Amino acid sequence: MKQTTHRTTAWIGASAVLLGLAAPLTLAAPASATAPGSALHWTECRTGAPGPRQQCATVKVPLDYAAPAGQKIDIVVSRVRAEKPAARRGALLLIPGGPGNTSLDDTSGKGQRLPQEVxxxxxxxxxxxxxxxxxxxxxxxxxxxxxxxxxLxxxxxxxxxxxxxxxxxxxVADACTQNGGELMRHISTVDEARDIDRIRGALGQDRLSAWGVSYGxxxxxVYSQLFxxxxxxxxxDSNDDPDPTxxxxxxLAGYETGVEDTFPEFAAWAAAPGNPDRLAETAAEVRPLFLRLAAQLDRRPIPWLDANPEVLDGNVLRQTMLDSFYAPGTRFPALAKLMRAALDGTVPPAPAAPPEDVQQNITAVSIATLCNDVAWPSSASAYRTAVAESRKEHxxxxGMPRNAIVCAAWPHPPxxxxxxxxxxxxxNVLLIQNARDVATPxxxxxxxxxxxxxxxxxxxxxSTGHNAYLANGNACGDRTVSHFLSTGQRPTRDTYCA
Incomplete structure (x- = not known):
């Protein structure tokens, strides 16, 4: 994935391809590299920059932090300057989710939804x-x-x-080992945290503020722990379980809880009178309807040309459920429409997919991070037992949340x-979290x-959905975060925004 024009992801959910939220991506490459020394050489971004005020530069960082004087790689950064220089406090780093997402154009995108004082x-x-x-x-x-x-x-x-x-x-592990090169060994959360500190230094900032979302x-x-x-x-915002073991x-296991937390909201919506995508007369009917339809599609998949895979089976329906629960306001209808079509033995048009090189790149980064961060069990019997328990309970x-991803065959220890x-x-940390979040419960x-x-x-x-601040949360939560960013003042204790 070496392109610099606007890019969009397919209809995929949760944190990048494997675990995280893959939000729409637009990447802009810099017109020049880092100037000598610690100062960055900011220039206009090449085609693809979504806003005229956005500038780009490149930070050189070690491929391997155990050999800091060795080979260097490029980290592309973007900047939109503070709008009131006299009020400037510093730099606010937008840390993307994933792993496999970028925040390069968030400075001109979601960053512009921040209140004026921020x-x-x-x-x-x-x-x-x-x-x-x-x-x-x-x-x-x-x-x-x-x-x-x-x-995946x-x-x-x-x-x-x-x-x-x-x-x-x-x-998949064999392909990544054969084709991914040495960099695949050096993509991890700790590496990203160390890259962030190199970015901080290149920006000339003694301290760095941050807004991290999902995997971010x-x-x-981790950055706050190391530095x-x-x-x-x-x-x-939308917080991951930090269990170091x-x-x-x-x-991945969190999807069990996240789906159970969120499904009642979908059921109530799908049974609401006046809903053009209504599925049932009562909310209580929606869950058994979904389970029956998934089982039916397991037995008799429906051909779905131009999709990947080219069938609508039970697992594609379940995956669409996960995707839809990320953003109820816009995605609940997609799940309901798919269910209604399948009940009639048909399918809607296949969702648009991004260029394959984009998918390849996002997937590789996601795999490398997940597998290099922690060792996964390699025994099929351990997964088999866990999946059987999960299928019964959830x-x-x-059973998907306790199953084996590519990391079960990853040949490299962390x-x-x-x-x-x-x-x-x-x-100095403020956590904001929706009460019902499919990906980060x-x-x-x-x-x-x-x-x-x-x-x-x-x-x-x-609120319900993934990503709370300025997204699927509420006005109370948004005000609280904005006040913290602009003044440094947090609630004195943990708070509930009704």
């Missing part, structure tokens, strides 16, 4: 994390079929078998232990809150 006070800074174009990029060269989200997410077979999942894990909350927490006194005001395994997710998040450091946010201790305050928002 835009007056901060230079907004975005970046394309290591491995993600137009930074030095990676690619596993996967087969087209292995790019399907319902394949480890949905078991209709009968619960995980044999094909283990075969896929080995095939884990990056932000606590380089942080200013830190907002972590499991890391991404815990995030039929909506059919180069460092996962970072344990603690309460050591300045008390409240239960995981509470664990991060506990780990941070006195360093953090948690604002829980009575």
């Amino acid at each position: 835009r007056d006070a901060y230079d907004l800074i975005g970046f394309a994390p290591r491995g993600l174009a137009p930074s030095t990029s990676v690619d596993c060269g996967l087969d087209h079929g292995d790019l399907a989200v319902s394949k 997410r480890p949905w078991p077979a209709a009968d619960g078998s995980i044999t094909e999942n283990m075969v896929t894990a080995q095939r 909350t884990y990056v932000g927490a 606590p006194h380089r942080t200013d005001r830190v907002v972590l 499991r890391v991404s395994r815990a995030w 039929p909506l997710t059919a 180069r460092q232990a996962p970072v344990r998040i603690t309460d050591r450091g300045p008390s 409240l239960s995981g946010a509470l664990k991060l809150r506990t780990a941070l201790g006195r360093r953090a305050v948690l604002v829980t928002v009575n």
Whole structure:
């Protein structure tokens, strides 16, 4: 994925391809590289920059932080200057989700939704994390079929078998090892946190404020742990479980809770009178309807030309459910329309997909990060037992959250232990979290809150969807975060925004 024009992702959900939220992407490459020394040479961005005030530059960082004088790679950064120089406090880094997302053009996108007093006070800074174009990029060269989200997410077979999942894990791991190059070994959350500190230094900032979203909350927490006194005001939005013994395994498992938390909201919406996409007379009927339809599609998939895979089966329906729960306001109708079509034995038009090189790049970065952060079990029997238990306890997710992803066959042990998040450091973190979040459920946010201790305050928002601040939250939560960014004042204790 080495292109610099506007790019959009397919209809995929949760944190990039494997675990995170893949929001629409637009990347702008810089017109020149870093100037000698620590100062950045800011220039106009090349084609693809979404706003006229956005500038771009490149930071050189070590490929391997264990050999800092060795080979360097490029990290592309963007900037929109503070709108009121006299009120400027510093730089606000927008840390993207994923792993596999970019914030390069968020400075001209979601950053412009920040209130005026925040835009007056901060230079907004975005970046394309290591491995993600137009930074030095990676690619596993996967087969087209292995790019399907319902394949990358480890949905078991209709009968619960995980044999094909283990075969896929080995095939994908082999491809990444063969085609990904040395950089695949050096993409991890700790590497990204160290890159962020190089960005901070290149910006000439003693301290850095940050707004991390989804997987970006884990990056932000790790950065705050490794470089606590380089942080200013830190907002972590839609928070990952920081369990250092499991890391991404815990995030995948979180879908069980996230779906159960969110499905009643979908059911109520899908049974509401006057809803043109209504599925049932009562909310209580929607869950059994979904389960029956998924089982029916497991037995008799419907051909779906131009989709990947080219069938609508039970797992594609389940994957669409996950995707839809990220943003109820815009995506609930898509799930309902798909269900209505399937009940009639038809399918809607296939969702648009991004260029395959974009999918390849995002997938490679996601895989490298998840597999390099923590060792996953390699035994099929361990996954088989866990999947059977999950299918019984959580039929909506059919065992997927406890199954084996590519990391089960990853040949490289992690180069460092996962970072344990603690309460050591300045008390300058504000967590904001929707009460119902399919990808980063409240239960995981509470664990991060506990780990941070006195360093953090948690604002829980009575809302549904992934990403709270200025997205799927509410006005109370938005006001609280904006006030913190502009004044540094947090609630004195954990708060609930009704």
